[in-house]
Amino acid sequence: MPIDLVNSIASWFLKKRFHQIELFLKYPNEVQNELLLNLIDTAKDTQIGKKYDFASIENYETFAERIPVSTYEDYQDIIERSRNGETNIFWPTPIKWFAKSSGTTNAKSKFIPVSMESLEDCHYAAGKDLLCMYLNNNENSQLFTGKSLRLGGSKELYRENGTVFGDLSAILIDNMPLWAEFSSTPSSKVSLMSDWEYKMQAIVDETRNENVTSLTGVPSWMLVLLNNVLETSGKHNLFDIWPNLEVYFHGGVSFTPYKDQYKKILPKSDFKYYEIYNASEGFFAIQDQNNSSELLLMLDYGIFYEFIPMDTYGTSEQKVIPLSDVKVNKNYAVIITTNAGLWRYKIGDTVRFTSINPYRIKVSGRTKHHINVFGEELIIENAEEALKKVCKKTNAEIVDYTAAPIFMKGKEKGAHEWIIEFKIPPNDIDYFNELFDNALKALNSDYEAKRYNNITLNKPAIHIGRKNLFYDWLKQNNKLGGQHKVPRLSNTRDYIDELLKLNF
Secondary structure (H helix, E strand, O other): OOOHHHHHHHHHHHHHHHHHHHHHHHOOOHHHHHHHEEEEEEEEHHHHHHHHHHHHOOOOHHHHHOOOOOHHHHHHHHHHHHHHOOOOOOOOOOOOOOEOOOOOOOOOOOEEOOOOOHHHHHHHHHHHHHHHHHHHOOOOOOOHOOOEEOOOOOOOEEEEEOOOEHHHHHHHHOOOOOHHHOOOEEEEHHHHOHHHHHHHHHHHHHHHHOOEEEEEEOHEEEEEEHHHHHHHOOOOOOOOOOOOOOEEEOOOOHHHHHHHHHHHHHOOOEEEEEEEEEEEEEEEEEOOOOOOOEEEEEOOOOOEEEEEEEEOOOOOOOOOHHHHOOOOOOOEEEEEEEEEOOOEEEEEEEEEEEEEEEEEEEEEEOOOOOOOOOOOOOHHHHHHHHHHHHHHOHHHEEEEEEEEEOHHHHHHHOEEEEEEEEEEEEOOOOHHHHHHHHHHHHOOOOHHHHHHHHEEEEOOOOEEEEOOHHHHHHHHHOOOOOOOOOOOOOOOHHHHHHHHHHHH
């Protein structure tokens, strides 16, 4: 079959899905409520279903009154039982796969259940929807005339007691539909290699002679790969290697610190960037417009959403609200109920709604990855935006960074301590620090108040990280790979003290 015909058929098939998307755009809260009642009915005969008498729950209010909000720690024991082969605990169909969570560099691992329903109706459905939206917005796309270069995790799958665990990306690749396998590079064999450094060169060797039309992966690790491709080929930009490259689908970490670096190696003005928001627990949102920084919350993937306003999070006034009650520009912690048996589960992410008709969001950070030791409420979104502005003014480029508090001692004020590894450092780090401090004040009124006349906080302390500092730290912690992320902000000094010891 001619490639152009394949491209046309695929485009037509994917665009048909747009009519279903229009349903939840028009009736978002009705779709969510119906989905919740379906999840409850499906699981009414499970152990959790009987414990909370799912059979008698007829509306959201009863569901919210009866079932407590939970964390991974609350689920850990029953997840371990499920991993040992016990069934019908929190979901009626057998759970064969568990995504080993690597969202942070903590040594403690989480094993997130992945049901057949969540695999098909959430993760794979989202992959198709991402393509659907992109093709709907770009009528002349030739995406399917070539292949997608995917960069997933570097861990292999492990089998025990009849169940399988590993990186979510490895689970997805292992179960990938034929159409996706046919249109992807590198091969599954290379994608699932466990040695990250060896795998990186294998990907370069296998993909640089392919007709790559799209890229998919976490920005930090993808940038490492693409720079390796350029170095190996001796070319200056990626279009000299892949002339038909048209879009980069990215997620996992904020794109803000990396955007300018990507523009240098992808210099065409019409090259597209599409952001996604997914995790081991599910696929949540997709950029649905060209040149947008907002993500459409996907409401028909078997995930029911609730939210906790961050201004009361963790306090006695904490309140959980449904999607219908959210407001624009407020910061919320995300609670999910899923078709893999997670019930009112805190995923640890925070989002901010940019629109409620339709429901569009920006990922603003993590409930744990912020600094609020002095009442400053500094979130990742603030840090990313401030760094972006200052890098532009000083012609600097950042590889990675992390920050932590300097705690008060006696009469000494507190401060924030940063380690930033630069690809291109600023000429004057003191001037960079001054601009950065002022940018944070402009973006965050709580930070500004604590910095006023140095009442509570002194100006930030910034260390320039040596070359490959964060790479070496991740390697030391056995965390190399496409799914691992450097924790940006922390209320403790655990990460930064380790990094300072390595920074010589």
